[in-house]
Amino acid sequence: MSEIRLFDEGDLPAVAGLFQRRLRKQKAPASPSLQAYLKTIFLDRREADDPIASKVHVRADGRVSGFLGVLPMPMEFNGEPLRAAVCGTFMVDGHDDDPFAGARLLRDVLSGPQDLSFSETSNDISTGMWRKMRAIAPPSYCLEWLRVLRPAAFGLEMAAGRLGALRVLRPLAISVDALSGRRGEGQSWSRYRPTADKADGFSDTDASEAEFIALVPELLAPFELRPRWSSVQLEEMLVHSRRKALHGERVLRIVRARTGKAVGAFLYYGDRGRVGRVVQIMALPGLEGIVIDRLLKNAYERDMAALRGRVQPALLDAMLGRKFAFVHASSTVLHSRRPELLKTVAAGHGFFNGLAGEGWTRLIGDRFD
Amino acid sequence: MSEATRTDIRTFIIDNFLFGDESQPLPDDLSLIDNDLVDSTGILELVSFIEEHFEVKIEDADIVPANLDTIGKIVAFIDRKRVH
Known part of the structure; x- marks a missing residue:
């Protein structure tokens, strides 16, 4: 039976391979430096027992076929402290074997304890999935x-x-x-x-x-x-x-x-x-x-x-x-169980994209030779 | 109960994935995946509909073709969920 579970160090080769194939569109195997960076950004920064964390989809045969990278980000809403999950790195392999893997991964992450989840690099397919989970994609953040x-x-x-x-x-x-x-x-x-x-x-x-x-x-x-x-x-x-x-x-x-x-x-x-x-x-x-x-x-x-x-x-x-x-x-998509947060973003009063996203990481724009 | 469930699921699929086109045969054992009626986006729509309309809680582990690939499997899955 396939499962969704926390991303751990043993998954690094598989996740780096996914990143290389699905997001970088490169045939060459993922380099050790890419694996090291994925560890740095998604594992080393994670505080122990923090439930706001990256997840993998594992097929029944044990192969990792999906990844949703999560970067926790502290936020505030009119002074109230909040926790957000930046969910930018979303990739799934082997659609024919398990066509619902991406849907399960996204659903699992969005049901986490964070007040707000978002991605600023969502493609049309994943934006469609986010929207079905009642996320919003305000045009004034998507252009x-x-x-x-x-x-x-x-x-x-x-x-x-x-x-x-x-x-x-x-x-x-x-x-x-x-x-x-x-x-x-x-x-x-x-x-x-x-x-x-x-x-x-x-x-x-x-x-x-x-x-x-x-x-x-x-x-x-x-x-x-x-x-x-x-x-x-x-x-x-x-x-x-x-x-x-x-x-x-x-x-x-x-x-x-x-x-x-x-x-x-x-x-x-x-x-x-x-x-x-x-x-x-x-x-x-x-x-x-x-x-x-x-x-x-x-x-x-x-x-x-x-x-x-x-x-x-x-x-x-x-x-x-x-x-x-x-x-x-690509789109900026935001999901929350608190309508007032989404309303605030839709009105343009939220600070998102760039540093408030994945724009500061080396995953966007750097080479991993 | 299953017949009413079947009718509701069939209506949902026709309205949302076939855009109201009832001319295509939709047998209980037709694979929604193999026939490109449901994809990753559609499955989330279907799951939300089942949760809200039939008032059952669907776990992530339930979202697999074995439960949701045909109308027959969906009806049986909802019936099992209701028993629990």
Whole structure:
């Protein structure tokens, strides 16, 4: 008889293999470093006897055929402490042998003791399953945004996705963009032009992890439903976030007013000529547009082709009018037995995606050779 | 009781998985999985319906083809659950 049980160390080879096949779509066997990282992230961080934990589906013959990775996250709702389960890594093998394995895994995890469960990387199939469990997928958290900065470099990056050798043309594409950018003025969907604006009254500078951690509570405070990370937890998350070889160099900056007062921060990854991946944009209420403008200027000065990231409702208003394009790639799904929590998220008053998710882990964007 | 259960399950499957199309034969022993009528998403919908409509508690371990792959198996499963 097949069963759902807690994930343990003996499952690491099987789960790493699943990750490699199902999520990375690679035929090569999973590396020891991937196994080690799965242990670090899903087992070593787990407190003894904590029931909010990752689960595996084991077939009748003893083979592990499914995994739902769970990262516990402390949260608060209008001051009330809550526990959330971040359920991003969800994968099942051998659908023909046991077509209900995924459904059982998800049902088991969602029936756990946490106040709230969510995933920010849910594909269409798993979103359908979450919805059947009465989860919500608010559109204002599900959209991916894209801001093209340099059209030739961006076009080359898209083409290089299919034919990697084209990347040798990067310097040429950046030069073409520099020349063609001299004509015309104002912003457009296909091009960013640095212009004098209100954001020039602010500055952004590289931030140490400690500076960023000190700022986070103030930036989270406006949200009714928000993470309640300790400094130690945030420190650990930022250590994990240092390396994302597939996404490029990490850029962590704080935006300040002339007085020196910090008004926001951003965290993204990217190298010259590439499409940067923004994990987090945080701003004091009313200053979202300033922080976004500083982010765009910074990425432009670093010769990035474009930036992309996940929408948060608090940022949407400021993104309108700044030539951002929006597409749907994966969904943020949330499940709770407490309707008031879901209502708060649906109204856009929750802080989710990026650091409040799996965006800080090396599972997204790093290499495990 | 089984006949009423059978009718309710059949109606649920026609309404939710066949979108009201009653022209297809739906014998008691037709595999819902092999005929692509129920997948991982559909099974959660079916389980929620059974729990709410028939007021039985379904454990995760119950969610296997042996209990839920055909109308006949579903009816027998609900009957067993009600006895317990």
